[in-house]
Amino acid sequence: MRHIEIAKVGYEYAGTAGPVTALREVTVDVATSEFLCLVGRSGCGKTTLLNLVAGFLSPTRGEIRISGRIVTGHGLDRGVVFQDFAQLFPWRTAQRNVEFGLEMRGAGAAERTETARRFLRLVDLERFAGAYPHELSGGMQQRVAIARALAYNPAVLLMDEPFAALDALTRDEMQRLLVDVWAETRKTVLYVTHNVAEAVYLADRVIVLSPHPGTVVADVRVALPRPRDPLSLAFLEYQRTIVGHLGGRG
């Protein structure tokens, strides 16, 4: 079943030297519970596409539908995780950060506490419920952000290079955790990254975007069983294919 439909979407913005086309004729369908990675070099418009789906921007051409409804702004059917650790509210504990969406939805105190606990447990941070963000490591902060984006139960999870600012070891750990969380929650995930290995590790499908203007150049289905072994030949073969589509050494 198609969950997210991105149909012939174009996005133009006013640059210093006239209008710039960031995206042209982008068409992508994402199935329910599918994990889709958007891969491309910097400036290929992958973050712009994510922001369009999130509703932070509006497409200048085409349209985006989620569960059949046209996206006109942000909504509680989508949860967003950003790259920057600073996305958490510093004046709220991990617990209260995770409660935020529920609070906005008007959930009662007991439900908020219980749900937030459950999602902190899901990202393995229950012990740190009372900690303020600055007391947590970068990886822990991103885990809180994931729990926060999931807690109000959106059907779609949008992630913009959430692990790009982490060290390699922590990143591996986080990727494993994310696959577990996804397997358990069955969300539809749209995940932006420039890291090909990360995309092959995480995704059911990898969409490759090329820059100037951003267009879809490849749609690769990763037919590997999970958990995936990044050192297996098949894994490396997928990486090679995608790097080939990126047009260079990636």
Place this chain on the structure above:
Amino acid sequence: MRRSGVRTVVGALVAFGVVALGWEVFARSGSLPPAITPPVEAIAAALARMIGDGTLFVHVGYTLGRIAAGLGLAALAGVPLGMLMGRFRPVERFVLPLVSVLSPIPSLAWVPLFILWFGLGNTASVALVFYAALFPLILNTWTGVCSVNRLWIRAAESMGARSGAIFRHVVLPGALPFVIAGLRQAFARGWIAVVGGEMIAATRWGLGWVIFDSKEFLNTDVMLGSLAVIGLLGLGVERLVFAALERRTVERWGLVRRTSA
């Protein structure tokens, strides 16, 4: 941390000791008449007298009351105004030129006018504190609202927060470090204003009034004693009230680092 704290206190005591000793030598040297250069023990005796008959506490009470009233009113007016400026461009365009012109005028320059408008007494002093404290509060709050991290707002929006909720749950706490900085500045300016204002505009009570009144009788010991009280009180409020406020909020949230005591 603790060791450097002890060192700071010892350093401060030594510094004050040296100055007191220098003053003592100068006072006893007879280069100026003893009546206008009282030695340290005379100053201490004057303070002890004022403490003994309770008048010091009344003076301190009046001065603190005036600054609390002026600062409180300024916060009630300045913080919302700064918030509105940060949120609505037309308000910013309207208020900013006024603030820019009024803010550099020393509050004491208004004293004669304030006496004509409000008469001698509490009202003039409170109005003076209000004037001195208002602009740092407006400007800092406005800056605070403008510098709230866009990402917090995006995150809140994505979780279904509408503009009212964003204001209450994101902009207000996000701007708080600046508001507290504004309060600190406002207190510093208000403290100067209240003492200066009391000299001219107050009747019978207030630390500023006591200094000015002592001039009539050449009570230089009372004057110097009151000055010491003014300095200590200003420092005390800064340390006890504002430092505590910061520890409980912005420092706890990691938004500002602890400043050394």
